[in-house]
Amino acid sequence: MTDDAERHATKMAKKKAARDKIMATKTDEKGLIIVHSGKGKGKSSAAFGMIFRCIAHDMKCAVVQFIKGGMSTGERDLILSKFTETCSFHTMGEGFTWETQDKSRDTEMAQAAWAKAKELIRDPAHKMVLLDEINIALRYDYVDINEVVTFLTEEKPEMTHVVLTGRNAKEELIEIADLVTEMELVKHPFRSGIKAQIGVEF
Structure with missing residues (x-):
């Protein structure tokens, strides 16, 4: 050997010895509150990656899309x-x-999505529930942030993971989260006149 x-x-x-020593102290398990926010692309994509991991492990999971329509x-x-x-x-x-330009209708739909989300999260059979783009609904006050925080901290089953995506995550949500990732925008093809493309954006 040189x-x-x-x-x-x-x-x-x-490095391995140091890492093994650290890993030996990590023994707890809990259902995590996970937030993907920021202006960069990939918030929902990363969340769906976790959903597909659950599917691969035959773990029951659920998705509620708050904003995106039936596309x-x-x-x-x-x-x-x-x-x-x-x-x-x-x-x-x-x-x-x-696109909708109808606040009362958007609020009504977001409230219905939140009711469905609570139903799914309360069911302990679900190991992960993804609330896709809920941060947008929270930003525009279609759903009350205090109600979301209270529900997640007081009613979420102990071992259920909840993933919340969307730009401009509220500080109250970040405060209670176990894992927060902010996607940073460095470059985006949209700025060069390139439209959303199948396989990349949807």
């Missing part, structure tokens, strides 16, 4: 065609707020 390779092996062995997306179509026994999928919104 000196360089030996130094590398020694360094990696020390065809890859995730929605795949779940509805192949995995309805494992994952229930509920598209409750009628499109983005700038």
Whole structure:
């Protein structure tokens, strides 16, 4: 073994020992409150990645879409065609707020989505529930942030994971979350005149 390779092996062995020591202290399990926010792309995509992990492990899960209407997306179509026994999928919104332009209707639909979300979360059979774009509904006060926080902290079953996506996550939600990721926008093809494309955005 060369000196360089030996130094590398020694360094990696020390890193592994340190990592193993840290990992030995991580023994607890709990249902997590997970928030994906920020202006960058990938919030819902990352959340659906976790939903598909649950499906792969045959863990019951559910999706509630707060804003997106009935448009065809890859995730929605795949779940509805192949995995309805494992994952229930509920598209409750009628499109983005700038498309509907009807606050009272948007509020009504968001309230119905929140009622469905609570029903699904309360069912301990669901190991994960994704509340897709709920942060937009919270931002426009279609759903009361205090009610969401109280429900998640007081009524969510202990081992149920809840994932909440969308820009501009409220501070109250970030405060109670176990895992918060902010997607940072560096570049986006939309700024270069490129439209949303199948397989990338939907």
